[in-house]
Amino acid sequence: MQTEKNNNKNQRPIYIALGVAAVLLVVIAALYITQSVEMKEVVEEMTIEKNILTEEYQDLAMGYDSLESTSDTLNTMLEKERQKVEHLIEEIKTIKATNASKIREYRKELGTLRGVLKSYVAQIDSLNRLNEELKKENKEYQQRYSQIQNSYKELEDVKTELEDKVEIASRLETTNMSADGLNARGRSTSRTNRIDKIEICFTVKKNLTAPVGIKPFYIRLERPDGQILLRSREDLFEYEGTEINYSAMREIEYGGEETDICIFYDADMGELMPGEYTTDIFADGGNIGRFTFELK
Structure with a gap:
């Protein structure tokens, strides 16, 4: 009896240790599961952010595609910007969604490119307005020129008529x-x-x-x-x-x-x-x- 009591007394710390270990395992498992869920959510959010960023870059590219200017120099600059945006879109597709630093860099670059696009839009609008004004002025000039030509022709006709009359009048009889x-x-x-x-x-x-x-x-x-x-x-x-x-x-x-x-x-x-x-x-x-x- 005494021996059994001693054995039970010796095994009690083991049971306690096992119980503590079991509790720790449960806590660790719970934490792991919780972190896994949170990590999955973070990855999903970052994947969504990457996809949104990609779409925004694609929208930016479409914005450049919609621009057209009568200036060859400006068209060349627009083409370079289009190619730059297309290159960035391909880069974004290759990075991991979890690469937060790169995502931030591309997000910052997007803001810069949007500012550049806005400046080009302003330049093209200004150029288009100038072209419209020039067309209007050219039309008015053509109208004035046509009026002058008509007046000149009328004067020439009158001059010719007068010269004919003078010639007739100056003929000897x-x-x-x-x-x-x-x-x-x-x-x-x-x-x-x-x-x-x-x-x-x-x-x-x-x-x-x-x-x-x-x-x-x-x-x-x-x-x-x-x-x-x-x-x-x-x-x-x-x-x-x-x-x-x-x-x-x-x-x-x-x-x-x-x-x-x-x-x-x-x-x-x-x-x-x-x-x-x-x-x-x-x-x-x-x-x-x-x-x-x-x-x-």
Whole structure:
């Protein structure tokens, strides 16, 4: 009996130690389970944070994709920023969710990149406004230019019309046109076999708008058979851009007042024929008179 009492007394500390150990194991297990749950929650939260951060970077990339500028330099800078954001997105995907320091670094970088994006948006908005203003100014300039062109054309038309009127008004006109055959004694005759000269007389009307000064007056005498009476093939003058022959000419000083002029053509023997003759009078590059006369 005494022995059993001694054994029980010796085993009591063991039971106590085992009990304490069991309690410790329970506490440790509880703590482990609690820490495991908390760690799992932390990992899940950090994974969520990583995914959110990734989405925010992707949104930032889309923000850069939506930007477009008319400036080649600005577009080049935007492309560099796009590539930088894409590179960071790939880096974020490769890091562990539990790498809190890296997550913080990328979060801080995100704030910086958002500021850069905001500055680019402001630059592009400013540039777009400037472009709109320039387009508006250019449109107004084009309208003013068109108005000026129209006004200039109208002035040119008026000028041309006035010049035409002045040209018409400055053309010389003739009246009292007549022809007379003269024999060798200077007496009038209409018989072709007795005519030594043909006298062409006319009156140039008053015209104060016509050029004044020494003017050559030309006559062309056309026989009934259509041949032009000539003294020389080299007797030429310009008419409507072409040089043509004249029968006779005379230079007269014209001052704008009514002026009487007579021009003589020396006829060769046998050159004239009976019939109707046509006379054209020229001055200042224009035909200023025409009439016909008869010779027998």
